[in-house]
Amino acid sequence: RKEVEQDPGPFNVPEGATVAFNCTYSNSxxxxxxxxxxxxxxxxxxxxxxxxxGNEDGRFTAQLNxxxxxxxLLIRDxxxxxxxxxxxxxxxxxxxxxxxxxxxxxxxxx
Amino acid sequence: xxxxxxxxxxxxxxxxxxxxxxxxxxxxxxxxxWYRQDPGLGLQLIYYSFxxxxxxxxxxxxxxxxxxxxxxxxxxxxxxxxxxxxxxYFCATSDLTSGTNEQFFGPGTRLTVL
Numbered sequence: 001r002k003e004v005e006q007d008p009g010p011f012n013v014p015e016g017a018t019v020a021f022n023c024t025y026s027n028s029x030x031x032x033x034x035x036x037x038x039x040x041x042x043x044x045x046x047x048x049x050x051x052x053x054g055n056e057d058g059r060f061t062a063q064l065n066x067x068x069x070x071x072x073l074l075i076r077d078x079x080x081x082x083x084x085x086x087x088x089x090x091x092x093x094x095x096x097x098x099x100x101x102x103x104x105x106x107x108x109x110x
Numbered sequence: 111x112x113x114x115x116x117x118x119x120x121x122x123x124x125x126x127x128x129x130x131x132x133x134x135x136x137x138x139x140x141x142x143x144w145y146r147q148d149p150g151l152g153l154q155l156i157y158y159s160f161x162x163x164x165x166x167x168x169x170x171x172x173x174x175x176x177x178x179x180x181x182x183x184x185x186x187x188x189x190x191x192x193x194x195x196x197x198x199y200f201c202a203t204s205d206l207t208s209g210t211n212e213q214f215f216g217p218g219t220r221l222t223v224l
Contacts, residue, residue, distance in 0.1 A: 008150070032211050043200055043215035044153070087152070091211050097168075098213060100145075102152040 001026055006088050006101040014109050017078050021104045023071040023088030030099075032091035033064055035073050038103065039084045047073075047086070078108045113137045114216040116201050122222045129188040131219050133201030141204045142184035143213065144168075144176060146197040153200065159184055160206070191223040 006023045013019050025033075033050035048055065050062040050071055061074040071088055088101035114135045123129055133142065144156040145168075155168030159178040173195060175187045188195055198220050202213040 004152075034211070041218075043217055045215070046212045049210070049212075097155060097158065098211070100153040102150060 002101075003027055003092070003099045004088055004090050004101040006104050008102060008104060010105040010107050012107045012109060013078055015078055015080060017108075018074065018076045019078055019106060020075075021073045021086055021088075021106075023073075023101055025069050025071070025088075025090045025099075027090070027092050027099075028066075028069060030069075030090045030092050033062075033071050034089040034091075034098075035060075035062060035071075036087040036089050036100075037084045038087055044087055044100075075106075078106075080108050080110060082106060083108045114201060114203055114214055116199075116216040116219050118219060119217065120220045122224065123191055124224050125190075125192055127191050127223075129191050129221065131186045131188075131199055131201075131221070133184045133186070133216055135182055135201075135203045135214075135216075137203055137205070137214060138181075139203035139205045139214070140181065141206060142178065143202040143204075144174075144184065144186045145200045145202065146170070146195075147200060147218075148197050156186065156199075188221075188223075191221075193223045196221060196223045 035047040036044040037047040038044040050064045054063045059076045063072045085103040085105050087103045090099045117132045143158040145153045154170050157176040177185045201216040204213045
């Protein structure tokens with residue numbers, strides 16, 4: 001079983017739609033959680049960290065459920081520019097090593 | 111100017127050749143990483159370094175070696191390249207003192223081994 005699992009998609013949604021991505025992780029000792037964004041043929045970049053209480057950054061909302069070992073990302077009012085691959089990332093232990101999911105591809109259609 | 115740079119950006123080579131990929135950073139970060147990315151497999155950690163001359167194996171270090179002779183530079187070598195090392199390679203950096211655990215990635219090196 002992969003340590004971080006995501007639905008690969010693709011998710012094809014119209015502009016203005018709300019879309020949610022889910023991610024599960026297997027290591028209950030995981031300490032920190034993130035969503036990274038990767039545009040086609042580009043490097044990953046941090047989108048947002050995920051906190052236990054849930055957190056929001058504009059149109060993006062991240063949630064963490066430690067009991068179920070589950071992370072989510074909600075994007076409201078999708079824009080064409082949101083089209084990218086979204087990587088669920090988990091930090092295990094105290095070494096600052098990040099474990100990356102395979103990513104979920106989002107395509108926002110005009 | 112980019113904070114994390116990688117050279118070359120693209121490389122085609124033949125089986126058995128020795129290849130070196132270079133990574134440089136101007137962020138002043140102490141920690142540096144090498145990843146490879148394959149379709150459907152996500153990013154996999156090859157090696158990482160927390161300081162000059164500190165070297166640690168990642169998930170998939172076989173067939174690779176690294177060198178960290180200066181804080182700003184972390185090079186990855188393929189001693190004898192093989193076709194299944196064809197992949198997109200990323201270097202990344204992070205700052206122990208930042209508290210955010212964020213890693214900053216270079217633009218990637220696309221390596222093809224024929």
